[in-house]
Amino acid sequence: MQEFFMILLGTALVNNVVLVKFLGLCPFMGVSRRVDAAIGMGLATTFVLTLASMASWVVETAILVPLGLGFLRILSFILVIAAIVQFTETVMRKLAPGLYRALGIYLPLITTNCAVLGVALLNIQEAHDFAQSLLYGFGSALGFTTVLVLFAGMRERLAQLSVPAPFSGPPIAFISAGLLSMAFMGFAGLTPN
Amino acid sequence: MTALASAPHTHSLFTVSRTMVAVMVCLSPATAQGLYQFGWPAVILFALTLAAAWLFEIFCLLLAGRPVAPFAGDGSALLTGWLVAMTLPPWAPWWIGVLGAGIAIVIGKHVFGGLGQNLFNPAMVARAMLLVALPVPMTQWVAPSDPAHAPGLRAALDITFGAGAPVDAVSSASVLGHLKSQFDAGLPMERILAGTASLQDQLFGITAGSLGETSAFLLLAGGLCLMLLRIISVVTPLFLLGTLFGLAALARLLAPESFPPPLLHLTSGATMLCAFFIATDYVTAPVTAAGRALYGAGIGALIFVIRSWGAFPEGAAFAVLLMNACTPLIDTYIRPRIFGRTRTGKPLPLRDRT
Amino acid sequence: MGALLSALLSSIRGGVHPETRKFLSAESPIEPMPIPALLRLPLQQHIGAPAEPLVARDDHVLKGQLIARARGPISANLHAPTSGRVIAVGPFPAPHPSGLPVPTITLRPDGADRWAPRLPRLRPEDAEPEEIAARVAEAGIVGMGGATFPAAVKLTLRDRYRLHTLIINAAECEPYLTCDDRLLRERAEEVADGAGIMARALGVTKIIVAIESNKPAAAAAMRRHNLGLGHPVQVRVVATQYPMGSEKHLVRAVTGRETPARALTAELGIVVHNSATAQAVHLAVRYGEPLLSRVVTVSGRGVARPANVQALLGTPVADLLAHCGGLTEDPDRLLLGGPMMGQPIRSPRVPVVKGTNGVLALTRAETRKAETMPCIRCGACVRACPCGLTPFELNARIQAGDLEGAAAVGLLDCVSCGCCSYICPSNIPLVQGFSFAKGKLAETESRKHQQEETRRLAAARTAREEAIAEAKRAAMARHKAQMAEKKRRAAEEAAQAAEEAPAEPQEAAK
Amino acid sequence: MITAAASMSALGLGLGLLLGAAARKFHVKTPPVVDEMERILPGTNCGQCGYPGCRGAAEAIAEGGAPVTLCPPGGRDVALKLAEIVGVDCSGGPEISGMTDIEPQVAFIFEDHCTGCTKCFKRCPTDAIVGAAKQIHTVIWDACTGCDACVQVCPTEAIVLRSKPRTLQSWYWDKPDQPLAALRTGAA
Structure with a gap:
């Protein structure tokens, strides 16, 4: 049990997928304008990422390895992820239309979110079994959501400030993200890997 | 008859510069003890950092085309420079001080738009950036020397501006650094504790450590008098020290051989300075009492986590930055209850006879 | 000790403790003032629709005569404060920071101060609540604490809500102002009687007079005269804390109940009235005197002799200041009401109105700008x-x-x-x-x-x-159809005529 | 190589079927956008946007031909609401913040020039002008939208557009400028 907790903590905080591994930066910058949109995006990505880690592991062990099609790994993973995102989109459009409009273009863009594909590939690279890859996917998604919501809170406050002209808008957002990433370096060395 | 202004037409005596001056006065005992103990190099470094902070402030104000007089005089730049200096190693070279002040004032404060607008505590931004970028010069601790054979003024100038501290002078690590290195080397906790300074020395700062962080007792005294002046609220320091002490005591109970006694956490490193002077910084802390409690507890817990398992011996800087990132969210969701409304904002039900 | 004592008293959340500076005018008794040269009476001295003027230029009016009638349910009558000649009914700058002109009746007093026939006296002990409310409306009484909500409308709340308590608000938490304090000290029995009359109009039995702890003399005076129309008047000392005088916060401090947002305190069964309103109700019901004048505190370091003046409504601020020894220096702020919520005015020519409880001339040292x-x-x-x-x-x-x-x-x-x-x-x-x-x-x-x-x-x-x-x-279509009809009929007649016509010429030819 | 192609197409086919089922199960009808937009526009068909009435403007925006800031009487609020529907994210954009809310303009008739020719109240889209033949006309300010249709048609140019006078009730203190806070960044 202790080992599972280490994986979860490790991927969520220590090797945070956005601030340490620098994956999934475009939705991180794109959807963090409002906190409620950020929470929606975080939940959608968590749903997709967890499902994608499991599905990619299944595809890997069930199809690619027995048939020796390792070179098709990225293609098949992208196919699976795209299907899951499309499924999420249809579900969200029915159940949460407000959130659907708030996320706008960024919902289908989860397919191209490098964090999702990155985590799936990392699962394979570190030869996780099914449970580990599920936890790894869920942990990194949790890290992504936490950082995204934190950053959305910061950007909402930045919008209220009167930042000097050369820094107003995206530049100050990038500087804040940089400082946030530096703060996350405090977690360095918390877990072995 | 001056131009018309809206109500109210009178004001209290509580002003910005008054609060900054009060904080600096309460910081001075601990600083004085640190400067006395680490001799002339520390004094020069301290003065340099303050001056650099003030000059950077004026430079940024001129660059932004804003009136200099009211800001330079309000002492906020001096206070930031002071806090940066307090966290530096006493005999660090001069450019560390200037660089720290520059980062704090320019990146920490003026990029966000000046006083009251920064998201992160400027002093902690500087300390974290220096710690990450220059690990070696930032961890050169100096044993406290009695003034009899401390370096003279000329020698001090050489240390700060010249070749840097002579090698033999840099010996014992700070309490936490000693703890971290020995523990990683696998020594049992009891032997490590025997090697560190006695509790009494740690309390009064007769140990190696940063320029102003050594004397926990004087910092505590300064913090309490700030509370009496009602400049800072009791909530943040109470929850910070409480959570840190609680977690440390719990860990000590569960695994005595791998955790130091809880009191050591309070008296060592930047805990006291962080609890009373950094975590209570108005601009980057939440506003409501409940928000400040959560903020203080968060910092205390993170300090404990980083010190126990993290790579850095001193976790205060990162803990503060992480909780600064949470402040906007805390302020959005933890709000005072509006008069005549329930906590969720709907009008009170009429049958409610409370 | 005072602070400790006030801490024990019921206080409200938050709030501030400004220097009260009431000592400037607290000890000077209420003094009358000579009738000024001109009286300017805006038609809108209350919340609600402005009153409708009944007089025109060059009309001669007597003291207490109705010169403007309330228009609509929420409005208030306006009476001539003294006898004189109406010299104008037109726009004049309002006692408001905007200085925008509002329709105003300008009256030149003739100095005779002759009363018009007063309203018939009423024995409140046996008068019907509706009668009392009608008399209060007739007298044009509004909330004198500064809110200026027509008092009669509040008295008719009894049919919509189950009321059980009347609170007389004598908290007067604004610094400098001492008009309620003096009123209680000098005319406590009138205030108590007015409170009793209003209690009878509202059908409530419990009357509480709330006074801040920094006015012990007023509390003592009120305790001596604690019978309002037979009902016991309970004096409740509350903490000296601004804004204790705010209606909802006073109810919270005195009864512990919090008024829901967007609701009236009446929904909790409580009605709040200012002490000056109570005194005005007493005069109106017992002596049939409409609201003609009010107590105004003239204070601030800029005034030579701070005082509490019984000023006629419509008295220009300049006359009031002159009566109090004029200004010692050019004030940093000249305002109506207290320093915390008062409205600055552009020039001292604007008049005092029903809601003006203070005229302050503050120097730079006091405003701490x-x-x-x-x-x-x-x-x-x-x-x-x-x-x-x-x-x-x-x-x-x-x-x-x-x-x-x-x-x-x-x-x-x-x-x-x-x-x-x-x-x-x-x-x-x-x-x-x-x-x-x-x-x-x-x-x-x-x-x-x-x-x-x-x-x-x-x-x-x-x-x-x-x-x-x-x-x-449609008309065109009908018209066309008729024309077509006519043409068709004409064609038929022509056709018939054509058949008969060949017969006639033959006869003619024979 | 065949196995690769076969497995991929099988995978693709399977997922496709899954999505088809999901799409049918979660189908949702979206309201016609044009009606929604028309309800937001003021509806006075004043033509200041250059399109034939508000319906025309709504259709133009729907096709994407027209910017959301095309309606001056609507001001910023209408522009922001339209932007939300169209999904254009320009809350901070220059043209939205540039659209300072113009003071509401109302028509004003100079009585000494008015000859009572009744041309103007025939043209007024909201019947805001009151008058009869040979009688002096006047404008009801609450009903007038400042579309200046009457100004163009008046033979004696007795009508001029003027901002609405402020009353004591509608007066409020102006926004306190905070000079030392920081340099304003051009935001509204």
Whole structure:
């Protein structure tokens, strides 16, 4: 049990997928304008990422390895992820239309979110079994959501400030993200890997 | 008859510069003890950092085309420079001080738009950036020397501006650094504790450590008098020290051989300075009492986590930055209850006879 | 000791403790004032619709004569404060920071001060509640604490709500003002009697007079005269804390019950009236005297001799200041009401109205005006706000232009008491920002409402146009049909005529 | 190579079927956008946007031909609401913040020039002008939208557009400028 907790903590905080591994930066910058949109995006990505880690592991062990099609790994993973995102989109459009409009273009863009594909590939690279890859996917998604919501809170406050002209808008957002990433370096060395 | 202004037409005596001056006065005992103990190099470094902070402030104000007089005089730049200096190693070279002040004032404060607008505590931004970028010069601790054979003024100038501290002078690590290195080397906790300074020395700062962080007792005294002046609220320091002490005591109970006694956490490193002077910084802390409690507890817990398992011996800087990132969210969701409304904002039900 | 004592008394959340500076005028008794040369009486001295003037230029009026009638349910009558000649009924700058002209009756007193026939005296002990309410409305009495809500309307609340308590608000938490204090000390029995009359009109048995702990003499005077129309008047000393005088906060402090947002205190069964209103009701019901004058505190370091003056309504501020020895220096602020919520005025020529409880001339030392610095999020305003709002966040959103965001965070629950601006270490004019935001939101709201109205008008017009066009087309069609009919009939006749016609010529030819 | 192609197409086919089922199960009908937009526009068909009435403007925006800031009487609020529907994210954009809310303009008739020719109240889209033949006309300010249709048609140019006078009730303090806070960044 202790080992599972280490994986979860490790991927969520220590090797945070956005601030340490620098994956999934475009939705991180794109959807963090409002906190409620950020929470929606975080939940959608968590749903997709967890499902994608499991599905990619299944595809890997069930199809690619027995048939020796390792070179098709990225293609098949992208196919699976795209299907899951499309499924999420249809579900969200029915159940949460407000959130659907708030996320706008960024919902289908989860397919191209490098964090999702990155985590799936990392699962394979570190030869996780099914449970580990599920936890790894869920942990990194949790890290992504936490950082995204934190950053959305910061950007909402930045919008209220009167930042000097050369820094107003995206530049100050990038500087804040940089400082946030530096703060996350405090977690360095918390877990072995 | 001056131009018309809206109500109210009178004001209290509580002003910005008054609060900054009060904080600096309460910081001075601990600083004085640190400067006395680490001799002339520390004094020069301290003065340099303050001056650099003030000059950077004026430079940024001129660059932004804003009136200099009211800001330079309000002492906020001096206070930031002071806090940066307090966290530096006493005999660090001069450019560390200037660089720290520059980062704090320019990146920490003026990029966000000046006083009251920064998201992160400027002093902690500087300390974290220096710690990450220059690990070696930032961890050169100096044993406290009695003034009899401390370096003279000329020698001090050489240390700060010249070749840097002579090698033999840099010996014992700070309490936490000693703890971290020995523990990683696998020594049992009891032997490590025997090697560190006695509790009494740690309390009064007769140990190696940063320029102003050594004397926990004087910092505590300064913090309490700030509370009496009602400049800072009791909530943040109470929850910070409480959570840190609680977690440390719990860990000590569960695994005595791998955790130091809880009191050591309070008296060592930047805990006291962080609890009373950094975590209570108005601009980057939440506003409501409940928000400040959560903020203080968060910092205390993170300090404990980083010190126990993290790579850095001193976790205060990162803990503060992480909780600064949470402040906007805390302020959005933890709000005072509006008069005549329930906590969720709907009008009170009429049958409610409370 | 006082502070300790007041801490034990019921206090409210937040609030500030400004220097009261009531010592300037607390010891000078209420003094009458000679009739000024001109009286200017705005038609709108109350909340609600402005009154309708009944007099015209060159009319001669007597003291107490009705010169403007209330218009609509929420309005108030206006009476001539003294006998004289009406020299103008037209626009005159209002006693308001905007200085906008409002319709005003200007009266030149003739010095005779002859009374018109007064309203018949009423024995309140056996008068019907409706009778009392009618008399109060007839006398044109409004809330004298500054809110100026027509008092009669409040007295008719009895049929809609189950009322059980009447609170007389003598808290007077604004610094400098001592008019309620003096009123209680000198005319406690009138206030008690007025309270009793109002209690009878409201049908309540419990009467509480709330007085701040910094006015012990007033509390003692009120305890001596504690019988209002037979009902025992309970004197309740509350903590000296601004804004204790705010209606909802006083109810919270005295009875512990919190009025739900957007609701009246009457829904809790409690009605609050100012002590001066009670005294005015006493005069109106017992002696048939309408509201003609009121006690005004003239104070501030800028005034030579601070005093409490029984001034006629419509007295120009300049005359009032002259009566109190004039100004010692050019004041930094000249305002009506208290320093916390008072309104600055552009010139001393504007008149005193029913809601003016103070005229202050404040010097620079008292206003402590200083440069506005940026907000450092110190949270002092959040602690000071009695309504539990976050003023610094409201200000940040308003400055960034996000007024809807400010409204979502509680801007509309702000009562503009001034505590946040008073305590702000950066001297930020928070209340002015909130007034701007509320005004702008109201303006946008009314513009949106007007857009809907104009859309309805546009739709109605196009519908009418089509109806007219339709009718015209129908008329044309009918007309064409008739013409066709006529032509066809003419053609038939012509055809018949043609058949008969060949027969006739033959006869003629024979 | 065949196995690769076969497995991929099988995978693709399977997922496709899954999505088809999900799409049918979660189908949702979206309201016609044009009607929604028309309801937001003021509806006075004043033509200041250059399109034939508000319906025309709504259709133009729907096709994407027209910017959301095309309606001056609507001001910023209408522009922001339209932007939300169209999904254009320009809350901070220059043209939205540049659209300062113009003071509401209303028509004003100079009585000494008015000859009572009734041309104007026939043209007024909201019947805001009151008058009869040979009688002096006047404008009801609450009903007037400032579309200046009457100004163009008046033979004696007796009508001029003027901002609405402020009353004591509608007066409010102006926004306190905070000079020392920081340089304004051009935001509204």
